[in-house]
Amino acid sequence: MSAQMQSAPENLPAFCEGIQYFADSYPEIDRLGAAPLLGPDQPALPDTDSEAAVYQTLLAADALRYLTLQVTGSKSSGHPGGFASSADAVAALHLLGHRNMVTEVGHHAPGFYSAMFLDTSLEAMGIHTVSEMRARFRERHGLLGHLSGAIPGLLAPAGPLGQGQHFAMAGAYLNRDKLFPVTIGDGGLGEPYIMSAFQHFATAYPDITNYLPVLVWNGYSQEHHSMVSLWDNARMTAYWRAHGFDEVHMVDARNFADTPDAPVYADSTTFSFTARMAFTGAILKASDAAAQSALNGRRACLIVKQLKGAGVHATGAKSHNLYPHHTLDSDDVKGGLQRRALPIAAWKVTRENFRHAGGGPAARVAVTESVRELPSLDGLPLTEFAVGENHSPTTAFGHVVGEVGKRDPLFVVTNADGNEASGMANINKALTIRHPTADDLYFQGPSGQVYEPLNEDACAGLAVGVALFGGRSLWCSYESFAINGLPIWQTVTQAMAELRRPPPATVCLFTAGALEQGRNGWTHQRPEIESYFAAM
Structure with missing residues (x-):
């Protein structure tokens, strides 16, 4: 030869x-x-x-x-x-x-x-x-x-x-x-x-x-x-x-x-x-x-x-x-x-x-x-709050998230900070944390729609991957820990701007804002992360 x-x-x-x-x-x-x-x-x-x-x-x-x-x-x-x-x-x-x-x-x-x-x-x-x-x-x-x-x-x-x-x-x-x-x-x-x-x-x-x-x-x-x-x-x-x-x-x-x-x-x-x-x-x-x-x-x-x-x-x-x-x-x-x-x-x-x-x-x-068909979200129950009313934004948002999950069975919520102190227990109640061990105390079961490993990269990665491939997802993160999941999220959101078809939006919910509190110390509340978000 x-x-x-x-x-x-x-x-x-x-x-x-x-x-x-x-x-x-x-x-x-x-x-x-x-x-x-x-x-x-x-x-x-x-x-x-x-x-x-x-x-x-x-x-x-x-x-x-x-x-x-x-x-x-x-x-x-x-x-x-x-x-x-x-x-x-x-x-x-x-x-x-x-x-x-x-x-x-x-x-x-x-x-x-x-x-x-x-x-x-x-x-x-x-x-x-x-x-x-x-x-x-x-x-x-x-x-x-x-x-x-x-x-x-x-x-x-x-x-x-x-x-x-x-x-x-x-x-x-x-x-x-x-x-x-x-x-x-x-x-x-x-x-x-x-x-x-x-x-x-x-x-x-x-x-x-x-x-x-x-x-x-x-x-x-x-x-x-x-x-x-x-x-x-x-x-x-x-x-x-x-x-x-x-x-x-x-x-x-x-x-x-x-x-x-x-x-x-x-x-x-x-x-x-x-x-x-x-x-x-x-x-x-x-x-x-x-x-x-x-x-x-x-x-x-x-x-x-x-x-x-x-x-x-x-x-x-x-x-x-x-x-x-x-x-x-x-x-x-x-x-x-x-x-x-x-x-x-x-x-x-x-x-x-x-x-x-x-x-x-x-x-x-x-x-x-091709564009993946998705269940309709028309008529989602939204609540308008008057200026000055005292409500937890994560809890208010959680009501909407629960409704989305009921309408779209493949909608997935990923959450490395799913504790109830973050005000999002209603999401877990509505959609159930996915785990092979059923536990009603923690709203947990094998067929849930909330993916909750204590791993920001795994959570951010699955959420943005689902969005990139045509599905709906929500990534919830403790704000200062989000830095561990942001690299994959940033890669995909930039890629979405290049795609030849319209994908669903990738939605993020960050809790425990670095600038809203001052009691957890710099390991949990990094002020520089706000600058990172602003730069993006």
């Missing part, structure tokens, strides 16, 4: 304009890649055990890697390495028909854009060819360096680490019949929020399991070794099981290497064709098994252990970022593109598979691409 520079041949599909290198051959392309397995009446791979299914997943993964490097190299900027080690799993999940994919890793943006290009979603923003995708990358009105909700087919923003899990769980909450995979970097595991958020949600909503964490365990966190790089497979498996996951599906590239002395973090793209097929087959099988479990009441996760930068210009920490000297003519980038080059036939098959996966382009089938 070799790659060569080609001028545009007569049979070049229009979308391939801008691809620099094509392979003159590829193993088994005539036998296993002669025709796409997906089509108008086939939205997912029909048989994950078939050799053709594994082969076309391998082609899809290499296409994603090639485009990721081509696009970032065109601007000598961006982050190809992290996504590259996840490309096999991302390709598998797309071809299995699971198009509602989010991430907590903003640096994976070029790979996500590549998937949206392959399925034609980017045509909605005028990007039809690889040349146009290259030109629009990292441009203000184009494909920004980190994921944006303005991009057709993409469900949520991604920038700050430790936030993507909220979007997956919110999507699962509102859409019980669809899977919401979320890719998570092993560097992101350093954030304290990810696993605690999963655990809190599982306690309150044990019957909602249709979200699938996909851990990209590549040994590096940006440009240094990750804090879990020294863990062995048993410890990582135990870690996820300790956080309540019923099934841990792990695929370790090292187990498929051609030599027994392969490094702990192996690069599958350097394997022989036979070994690459075996590794891709294991990824496809594990992805399908984990997805089916998650859709059928089992909490499952998928872990892909593979060296960072697998299949691009460099590996390890040096694959993380491109710098000005990384051009399409530099030896490392050029070499990476030539190694990942595909024949024209492979591009045709991959484009058709992506175009039909899940029933069509993500820009048409993703749940966030």
Whole structure:
């Protein structure tokens, strides 16, 4: 298999304009890649055990890697390495028909854009060819360096680490019949929020399991070794099981290497064709098994252990970022593109598979691409108070909140400061705190609408995630503690301003104002938080 520079041949599909290198051959392309397995009446791979299914997943993964490097190299900027080690799993999940994919890793943006290009979603923003995708990358009105909700087919923003899990769980909450995979970097595991958020949600909503964490365990966190790089497979498996996951599906590239002395973090793209097929087959099988479990009441996760930068210009920490000297003519980038080059036939098959996966382009089938119908709130009972009347604003607001919940069964109140001293007991009475332990004294039960872990990030994250995905929510917070939940809330409210559809508003209620009292001390009443709100 070799790659060569080609001028545009007569049979070049229009979308391939801008691809620099094509392979003159590829193993088994005539036998296993002669025709796409997906089509108008086939939205997912029909048989994950078939050799053709594994082969076309391998082609899809290499296409994603090639485009990721081509696009970032065109601007000598961006982050190809992290996504590259996840490309096999991302390709598998797309071809299995699971198009509602989010991430907590903003640096994976070029790979996500590549998937949206392959399925034609980017045509909605005028990007039809690889040349146009290259030109629009990292441009203000184009494909920004980190994921944006303005991009057709993409469900949520991604920038700050430790936030993507909220979007997956919110999507699962509102859409019980669809899977919401979320890719998570092993560097992101350093954030304290990810696993605690999963655990809190599982306690309150044990019957909602249709979200699938996909851990990209590549040994590096940006440009240094990750804090879990020294863990062995048993410890990582135990870690996820300790956080309540019923099934841990792990695929370790090292187990498929051609030599027994392969490094702990192996690069599958350097394997022989036979070994690459075996590794891709294991990824496809594990992805399908984990997805089916998650859709059928089992909490499952998928872990892909593979060296960072697998299949691009460099590996390890040096694959993380491109710098000005990384051009399409530099030896490392050029070499990476030539190694990942595909024949024209492979591009045709991959484009058709992506175009039909899940029933069509993500820009048409993703749940966030349409306005979700909501129950009417016409005629809410509002009370007008005369100036000078002495009433608790939280209690008055609580009456309205209770009525909203009665009309909209999926309306959720999240509250890390739900004590009655804050004057909101009427919300708990009307809608019930959600917990598997029924306790009438605390207005608590397993089917309530008030989500109340003592975790501001988990509360803010679920509330704004629900709003972003088209549902109604209210985030209640003790004002000075709100700083722990504001990062995710700020990310989403900024994203809402970019969306191509109108979402419901995200509503916040802050209690115990920092400037209204002076008796709790600066740890509970931070005057600077008022300035933070004003600056927003």
